[in-house]
Amino acid sequence: MARGFSPGRPRRGGLARAGRIARRSLLIGSAAVAGGVAFGVWRYTRPLPDPFADDAEAIALTPYVVIDAEGITLIAPRADKGQGSRWVQAALIAEELDIDPASARIEAGPVSRAYYNRALLAENLPFLPTDQGWLARNARAASDIPARLLGLQMTGGSSTVPDGFRKLREAGAVARETLKEAAALREGLDRAALGTEDGHVILPGGRRIPYTELAPDAARIEPVTTIVLRDPAQWRHLGKPMLRGDIIAKSTGTQAFGIDLRLPDMLYATVRAAPEGGRAGLIDDSAARAMPGVHSVTVIEGGVAVLAETTWHAFRAAEALVLDLTGPPGRPADSAAIWQALSDSLDARGHDSRNRNDGDVEAALGAGDGVIEAEYRVPFLAHAPMEPLNATVLVTDRACHIWAGTQIPDFVVTQTARLTGLPETAIRLDNQMIGGSFGRRLELDFILQAVRVAQSVPGRPVKMTWTREEDFAQSRPRPAQIARARGRMGAAGIEALDLTIASPSVMSSWFGRVWLNPPGPDISIVAGAWDQPFAIPHFRVTGKRAPDLAPVSSWRSVGASSTGFYLGSFMDEMFESAGIDPFDGLLRACNDDVSRAVIDEARRLCDWRGRQPGPGRGRGVAFCLSFGVPCAEVVEVEDTPDGLRITEAWAVADIGTVLDPVNAQAQLSGGMLFGLGHAMNCQITYADHRPEQQNFYDHDGMRLPQCPRVTTRLLENGPVRGLGEPGLPPAAAALANAIRAATGQRLRQMPFADQIRFA
């Protein structure tokens, strides 16, 4: 067995073996490190010879647990954008390792394909998330193989918890048992006679040996891989209220984000760039160059950069640049043209996807009597995380070192190698704590820009920071969409429902930017609609792909951020037309027990007494199952002399197992409020190929005075799931339904503030 991180022999290979490993999740190994031991996984070795494979790198061990004389380090490979993923990953490992997670150092670890994300691909299969049948389960298991081959060390899709729930605990358990084995060999005892507690192996007489002391011995023995995970009833940390590891630092200004990095001899930079695919011409930089504190002005692909003594000097000089920034040819230049293109796509023949086609919708809606129709529109929305996008890069002739917060570390490495001509092994990425993302850090643009800027000053580190104005100018928003819904009520509830959605494709836009081109339909257009647990006799969901209209990307909860609005609103319109209480209607339509329990709990939690709880007040409910999580939300509004006010909101979701209860409540609440704030107040519009919104004064989301009282409840009946996104999709519909109940006005287009005055 190989020792150390450098080349060695793979323990086993071959596809047959790989298939079995896929079910085991982990191919466990251990390796000696200076004064200690690392436990982790071996990278999946390809069954076929690969001319591009770097054999040395292919079999390196990537750790989850490192123990040396300094202490214990837990590796949390999924990016933390504020959703608490770093902590929950550490807690999963620590629970089985038998340490207090607060006592360990937690690091993001190296970029490695061994940290591939399986749960992410499983979400994109054409099986209903509620389908636990043979075919669906096998397809999800098989998605492990392409995830390994692609090595997607990606953070997204609320996948950190489902992906890590088993394998991180296994990593902790293997480390614990191997440390016990090392103690057993040293003391001449049977491993079964030993216990562990708080970072120590406990001998039968009560003597305690610290893990740090046993680490060098543990590195010299075969890791123990026959482990049994603990019964959750025995958990000491998971499932209990924990103080998230970053809370103290984030409450005292001591948390270092990527933007806070300072290196010796570092230059500060900013970039002004053309719209994606456009052209940047430098007309005059003489004023900028003459400004104090300016180091240089450099033209890079698609933009112009200023390098200076401080960020302020760089910002000020960049503003003084005279530039000609032109949009890409062939794309509509403004919002009017974009809406026209979407409308044309909705009416065009053919479709991109039709994953749901139950019964015979055409026949059921053909006669025309009693058919309800509605059209909905959602605007582009920017991510605009609080931490402006930034990256620090040091380029030399032999290497490139990047410090940046990213959800796609693999792509950063491969695309930087492509850009610089350096081998991938010469690219080092230190993933940074991220001050919000909402999906924006699934993009590479700002990092590759920083690499290009740093190439102009080899040997000097450069921190490139965007102004907030540049952040809006370079929006990669959620797509604008138009949806058309038709339906008919029957004696037993909804008889037929036909939903058609026209949207530009996030997948083609995003994959185009990382030089990939996946075939097949874009399921994200219809996610949150086709896959809903509704038994409607005639139910059809059709996705229509519009051409590329603007560079679009994954925005928190992706497709469900819009589809949740369409279905949640339209079902409410149907129930109202038939005089049915929306909770009764939802429960009648829903055919999944886990989801029904969620809807039931929401009704109980808000003490539901109908749409109109009092004069001038209205309540709305909506449900959406996204990322495997059923979520029901109720919103109450009140018409006041100052305008309409959201007074109260309730959210219930089922995530199977609540690992970090304090943080999970925050995610559910935050997702719902993010959905409400954007539905009320935000849109990105285009003129001359550029977003018209420039800063938080015209796209902010929600501020404290508009925030309602929030009550959340988490249920644990379904499979284990993540919660970064599922709180968002029902929110806009619940609000629109409440506004209808309070005012009689039915809002089918965001932002609602265009049509109604909010307090």
Added chain:
Amino acid sequence: MELRINGLARRIEADPDMPLLWLLRDVLGLTGTKYGCGVAACGACMVHVDGQAVLACQTLIGDIEGEITTIEGLGTPDAPHPVQAAWIEQQVAQCGYCQSGQIMAAAALLAQNPDPSDDEIDAAMQGNLCRCATYPRIRAAIRSAALRLEAG
């Protein structure tokens, strides 16, 4: 020029037109104060000058007369200010990027108004944007901090 920052007199050699935000972050390395918008639209850069909450992105260093307190000077991980202690107790932060500004705004509010009403909290905090929408816990933490301050 000389500025008093977090109890220390500091000799500054910088352009008097430089906003305090960038002096703190890029010259002095006090990075707890954050850049969010640069135009007084988000509150992430809030600091105190003589106890008053001001936006560091709008305050030129040549114009400052008075004692500057940043989040680092308010309290530390080992000895947090009562407002910071309340923020930790309520686990307010998600991404945490705006929280320095939120805490500075709340500390200034409570110093002037130990028992603010809901409307007074709304008015004092509306300039501080949190894209994660941690507002319910911000409200709870302000209430908790008010009790802590009252108890001394």
